Amino acid sequence: MHKYRKLAKKIKQRAQELQTMTDQELKRQTTELRDQLKNGKSLDDILIESYATVCEADRRILGLTPYLTQIIGALVLHEGNIAEMKTGEGKTLTATMPLYLHGLIGNGVFLITANPYLARRDAEEIGKVYRWLGLTVGLGVPNDDEEDDDERELDQIYASDIVYTTHSSLGFDYLFDNLATTPDKQHIKRLNYAIIDEIDSILLDQAQTPLIVSGAPNVKSNLYELSELMIHQLKEGIDFKTATDAKSVWLTPAGISHLEEFAGIKDLLSEKHHNLYRHLVLALKANYLFTKDRDYVVEAQTVVLLDKMNGRKLPGTKLQAGLHQAIEAKEGVKLSDETKGMASITYQNLFKLFTRISGMTGTALTDADEFRDTYHLNTIVIPTNQKVIRKDHPDQVYVTNQAKIEASLAKLEEITQQNRPVLIETGSVSMSELYSRLLLAKGYAHNVLNATSAAKENRIIKEAGNVDSITVATAMAGRGTDIKLSNDAKKNGGLYVIGTERMSSARIDNQLRGRSGRQGEPGDSMFFVSLEDKIVTENAPKWVKKFRKQCISNPNFDINQPLTELRIKHVVDRAQSVQKNSEVSGRRQTLAFDEVAKVQRNYLYQLRNKIMRSADLDQLMITAIRTVISNFVSYVHSYTEVMDFIYNNIDYFFVDEKQILEQSWENPSFLTEFLLKLIKQQEQKVFKQFSSDDQLLYYKRLVLLKSIDLMWIEQVDALQQLKEVVSNRNWGQHKPVYEYQTEAQRSFEAMKNEIYLLILKNTLLSEIVYQDDGTIKLVFV
Ligand code: ADP
Numbered sequence: 001m002h003k004y005r006k007l008a009k010k011i012k013q014r015a016q017e018l019q020t021m022t023d024q025e026l027k028r029q030t031t032e033l034r035d036q037l038k039n040g041k042s043l044d045d046i047l048i049e050s051y052a053t054v055c056e057a058d059r060r061i062l063g064l065t066p067y068l069t070q071i072i073g074a075l076v077l078h079e080g081n082i083a084e085m086k087t088g089e090g091k092t093l094t095a096t097m098p099l100y101l102h103g104l105i106g107n108g109v110f111l112i113t114a115n116p117y118l119a120r121r122d123a124e125e126i127g128k129v130y131r132w133l134g135l136t137v138g139l140g141v142p143n144d145d146e147e148d149d150d151e152r153e154l155d156q157i158y159a160s161d162i163v164y165t166t167h168s169s170l171g172f173d174y175l176f177d178n179l180a181t182t183p184d185k186q187h188i189k190r191l192n193y194a195i196i197d198e199i200d201s202i203l204l205d206q207a208q209t210p211l212i213v214s215g216a217p218n219v220k221s222n223l224y225e226l227s228e229l230m231i232h233q234l235k236e237g238i239d240f241k242t243a244t245d246a247k248s249v250w251l252t253p254a255g256i257s258h259l260e261e262f263a264g265i266k267d268l269l270s271e272k273h274h275n276l277y278r279h280l281v282l283a284l285k286a287n288y289l290f291t292k293d294r295d296y297v298v299e300a301q302t303v304v305l306l307d308k309m310n311g312r313k314l315p316g317t318k319l320q321a322g323l324h325q326a327i328e329a330k331e332g333v334k335l336s337d338e339t340k341g342m343a344s345i346t347y348q349n350l351f352k353l354f355t356r357i358s359g360m361t362g363t364a365l366t367d368a369d370e371f372r373d374t375y376h377l378n379t380i381v382i383p384t385n386q387k388v389i390r391k392d393h394p395d396q397v398y399v400t401n402q403a404k405i406e407a408s409l410a411k412l413e414e415i416t417q418q419n420r421p422v423l424i425e426t427g428s429v430s431m432s433e434l435y436s437r438l439l440l441a442k443g444y445a446h447n448v449l450n451a452t453s454a455a456k457e458n459r460i461i462k463e464a465g466n467v468d469s470i471t472v473a474t475a476m477a478g479r480g481t482d483i484k485l486s487n488d489a490k491k492n493g494g495l496y497v498i499g500t501e502r503m504s505s506a507r508i509d510n511q512l513r514g515r516s517g518r519q520g521e522p523g524d525s526m527f528f529v530s531l532e533d534k535i536v537t538e539n540a541p542k543w544v545k546k547f548r549k550q551c552i553s554n555p556n557f558d559i560n561q562p563l564t565e566l567r568i569k570h571v572v573d574r575a576q577s578v579q580k581n582s583e584v585s586g587r588r589q590t591l592a593f594d595e596v597a598k599v600q601r602n603y604l605y606q607l608r609n610k611i612m613r614s615a616d617l618d619q620l621m622i623t624a625i626r627t628v629i630s631n632f633v634s635y636v637h638s639y640t641e642v643m644d645f646i647y648n649n650i651d652y653f654f655v656d657e658k659q660i661l662e663q664s665w666e667n668p669s670f671l672t673e674f675l676l677k678l679i680k681q682q683e684q685k686v687f688k689q690f691s692s693d694d695q696l697l698y699y700k701r702l703v704l705l706k707s708i709d710l711m712w713i714e715q716v717d718a719l720q721q722l723k724e725v726v727s728n729r730n731w732g733q734h735k736p737v738y739e740y741q742t743e744a745q746r747s748f749e750a751m752k753n754e755i756y757l758l759i760l761k762n763t764l765l766s767e768i769v770y771q772d773d774g775t776i777k778l779v780f781v
Helices: 002-018 023-038 047-062 068-078 096-103 116-125 127-132 154-158 167-177 199-205 223-231 253-263 271-288 323-331 347-351 365-375 401-417 429-441 454-463 487-491 506-513 534-539 542-553 566-613 618-635 639-649 658-664 668-687 693-726 736-765
Strands: 082-084 109-113 137-139 162-166 193-197 211-217 240-242 249-251 296-299 302-306 339-345 356-361 379-381 396-398 422-426 447-449 470-474 495-499 523-530 767-770 776-779
Touching: 002 047, 002 068, 023 047, 047 068, 047 096, 047 127, 068 082, 068 096, 068 356, 096 109, 096 127, 096 162, 096 193, 109 116, 109 167, 116 127, 116 137, 116 162, 127 137, 127 162, 137 154, 162 167, 167 211, 167 339, 167 347, 193 199, 199 347, 199 356, 199 365, 223 253, 223 271, 223 323, 240 271, 249 253, 249 271, 271 323, 271 693, 302 323, 339 347, 339 566, 339 693, 347 365, 347 566, 365 379, 365 506, 365 566, 396 401, 396 566, 401 422, 401 429, 401 495, 401 523, 422 429, 429 447, 429 470, 447 454, 495 506, 506 523, 534 566, 566 693, 566 736, 618 668, 618 693, 618 736, 639 658, 639 668, 639 736, 658 668, 668 736, 693 736
Parallel strands: 082 356, 082 379, 109 162, 109 193, 137 162, 193 356, 396 523, 422 470, 422 495, 447 470, 495 523
Antiparallel strands: 211 339, 240 249, 296 302, 767 776
16 A cells, blocks of 8 residues: 555645646647657556646546545556445546546547446546547447437447446447457457446346347247146155255256156156256246245236346346246246347456456455456555544344334434434335335335436435435445535434345445445444344354244243344354355356356357458368268268258259269268269359459358358357256256356357358358349348
């Protein structure tokens, strides 16, 4: 910290000197710094001067002079670390320094925010500084919430010196870039440096949901309803088991044989019944891992998912690989179209594409180990500008949920009487609604944060610091905007945060506490928990349940008193760490799965890029064709097969030389030569149709790309389904990642052969349509 502080002081000093510059002179700094970079200076060489320049520009344009602590944070970000800066410390302004510095090179610098609202706000507000200094700023998200009229000028956006965007916008653009057929349809040219705002939310909380581009519907299956019926014949504990944390469910060998009986089949686990098995697993999951009104709601005959973190409805979002349809079958609503995953990537791997990433958040230290081990990011805690004087009170533990809720409301009344604002954080939407009803019954005016638009949430959050203001919110809602206290509220003791249950990790609890006590303001936080809370029932040892029952049935025990026994106090902490560990290993597994997919994805994307740019595609086509033929020759059994192969892949109208073929097809070297010769002849016929070499090259390129894409889409989809299946086989010595890897590898090899075959077939048998404007269009068979 010492080294950062020293450097930061120098920067502050230099910024003060720059105050004497005229606007013109200050703006000229950009050109001069850029020149220095051109002349071989490194970013570190110009660090002090450029940070000082932004500091002074921040002061002139925004009226905000960065604090020393913000400069320290900015130095930490430049080096590619995570800067832990508490809420209200001013992360937005902090980022201006590293963004300007890296933006000087102009080679792909990003600020990734948690939601489009923040990206828009900051590109507009903070963007003024960079624009004033002569840098270009791009906004990577559509201009308003309407995704339909996406009119973004992608080339212009991604060529900007600094791009403000969200993780999902960037991710989707990246995936679409890799579905393009010509280089000019690829927009993201460079991914160099990124600052990820709320990095814990993106890399940890959202780690389990990869980005998926979905395409044409899969053929609808009628197995969902059937599987739904079948699994209701099964008995829990005998035919299938659920894990104590209710995160996985699996069939036992007994369950498998029962299902085989019901279906009247043998070997359910064989390749032949793979599809049925998959649907049965999906039905089990839908029934035993997903709860109505907690994970999803049913509205107007559709299943709408709820956001795990904040309980918001997620219309339009669907679980992948058939899980959504399985839930629909469970709820007896009409099955929606099953779409196919066309391209997918996890956020972790998306961010690995950058040369350097860094992150900001109020809470990272509790998970510093995981950041270091998994993402090679160091977490550095930035001192606060003012000392934190918020009081974090010990948890109040009750036996029952009811007693806990009453106690928390009593606390709320006490605080409200002191004319202080209160923020009640709940673990789910249903709890927030319950609190809202109780408050209404008592006649307390309050705001509930469960709006669907981030902009509205941020408005409510801003008002949450007035005296008498009571805000009920779910954990994540309104993240990214801080609560500003009015002067009276400050005098009366500041914001009181009441947590109504401990969340899935200490990190998220800390986020809640951090809502209060910003910039040295007064405040308090207290959590109310009960032995009936989800985190406890799912993760605590068995004796806790027994203890709870004893308390409830003991007439001498006052259920409305908080528990004070030390071992009880530890229960919640322990349960939380069990929960966290299981989440960490879940994320590891997801990463391990995507590592496998990544190798394949990179191979494919590189191959596509080569094809798009290369002027000579013959070698690739020859390899493809030779491989197809040698595969075919090695397994062919009959003359009919030979004829089918020719009709289907080489020539619809094959008649000549049928006789010699019939006599000698069993000789492998004859057959090989024969087929290669036939292909050559056909090729010449097809290629003759093109008037120029350019057109021919274009034709070949399209054939290659389409063949690859068609099969790769199948593979992406298959990998997703595979993930569902293997992570659910839980018996015995079973290693999901290993199985995934083996099967993924096998299907990848198979895919390559399918691609080769398609290349052959598409080259020789596609229909070429000449369009009015002279271009050609291909219709593939
Ligand atoms: P964080 O994201 O760290 O919680 P924000 O970036 O939202 O914080 O900033 C919190 C508030 O502090 C904003 O209203 C911002 O304008 C203000 N602020 C930030 N830096 C400064 C500064 N150096 N001087 C005065 N106000 C500041």
